[in-house]
Amino acid sequence: MLFKLAWRNIWRNKRRSLVVLGSVIIGIIAVLFMNGFMNGMLNQMLSNQISTNISHIQIHKKGFNDNKVIQNHIPDADAVEKKLSDNPDIKAFSKRVITFGLISSATNSSGVYINGIIPDKEKEVSIIFRQIVEGHYFTGDKREIVIGGKLADKLEVGLGDKVVIMSNTPDGTIGSEVFRVAGIYKSFSSEFDKSFIYIPLETAQSMLNINNRIFEFAVVANDYKKIELVKSSIKSGLNDNYEVMSYKDLLPFLVYQIDLSKESMWIFNLIIELALIFGIINSMLMAVFERINEIGVLMSIGMKNIKIFFMILLEGLVIGIIGTVVGLISGFLIMLPLESSGINFAIYTESLESYGIGAVIYPTLSMDDVLGVLIMIPLISIIGAVYPAYKAIKLEPVNAIRYV
Amino acid sequence: MEILRTENLDKIYQDNGVPVHALKAINLTINMGDHIVIAGPSGSGKTTLLNLLGALDKPTMGKIYINNEDISEKTKKELSDFRLHKLGFIFQAYNLIPVLTALENIEFSMMLLGFTEKERHKKALDLMEELGIRELADKRPNEMSGGQQQRVAVARAIVNDPTIVLADEPTANLDSDTGSHLLDLMERMNREKNITFIFSSHDKQVIDRAGRLIILKDGRIV
Known part of the structure; x- marks a missing residue:
């Protein structure tokens, strides 16, 4: 009967209850949208980096990541390759030659990261082949080069144009080679497009005069959630001459930024929740003050303070639960289409691409966000009702029953 | 059999810092089944006395014994429990819970x-039948007349078989016919169930029907 009483009390002033419910629902939608938007943006930043270049795990000679010199090649690439092939948790891997160099056209030149890749294997660890917007991926010609659109603009080259790449060889001389632009890609990051070029692995090895040496294995695990486990298993099979790094080790700043953003979202959520608490306090206080006489009667007929307190908390809780259910449903109805279609921020393309996000952001709701709403909103609804409930039980029945 | 006794009951209010001596040395004894009316002009202390006897307020001095139990020293929680088990209230403005039906109010x-839902449902409906208000069971207070609401309030007051029912100006908001019918009903309950009724009123027809009249003037029994 207490629940019945609480329920009917909520609806005795429909307009006020609907206003409070509306604020709770809008608050939930705002929380879901902002969290989903931030999740989507941060996940895109990370997944774009992973899928375009970083992959899940990289293996190098120890020290290579801090000092990418040509002397730091993988000591025994065949042995590593065998271990990776034998590992059932690994979906794919690819070998890379990586070094710095200079690319020049007839009109301009630019410093670049030279990526010597095995085109077919690279397809299994990177999506760069899917990002080609002009021309094509490698067809088997040793002089083919794939460059980013931004770099092509800077060098003022197009498909079929000649470019020259120069880089240091291990003996201190300069190795160089002429290439023809086969494909121009456009990734999610304009900075990446300016500086990463792709050439066939064998051509890179001959240009750098390093025989069949390589500098990196890029590895993709079967299960994204088990990357750290796979990393440990690879590491345990290799000696101390190697460094095995997950994307978290390779992108510490980005991972830190994501953690920081998630923390800052808590602050945003807290602000909304505080606003909701005050809305509920205000509404429940009005509800209590409107019913002083009634509360006095309840006290007179022997209803204990604890039950009156609980009845008012129950009213807050019911508002919170209705708001949570309707807010979550409304939030899902808004978010689900956006999760698949994305939100196009065409006018901010330049700045978003400079962060490696891409112009279309796909909001993503996580279970944590939904659980957060499911727990927090009913909880704050109860918290919001505590003060009004306290005020109610502080009434003296003798005064309350005569209150007009 | 004595069920209520007061000893030198005093009540002093603070009205904007000014002490108001509302009741002075009230000594009275009430027996089971009494039909008491506390009468007197406005400001004589009727409601104050009723509040003290109803355990809604505490005396400044003196003692109140109900069933030989001193209620003047009880805590708020104990008083609440005491009211629930021993007392019934009927208010001038009916004061039914507006969101509950008559049956639910009772x-x-x-x-x-x-009580379990089944027990209370049966007992409340039986009582409504007895009081002739069975047809009001599903009506909310705003769907009932003043007289009907006050009959439901009577049912609410007596449903737990209280020792004493306190009625504060129960007919004040009713026309004389309706008030008379209500008093008939309460008299019947007094007679048939031996419930002790204590009224506060300055309504002549209430005073005329009193089994025992206590007149207050300036906070004293005269």
């Missing part, structure tokens, strides 16, 4: 006593 105090 059942409410039984719910507080821990």
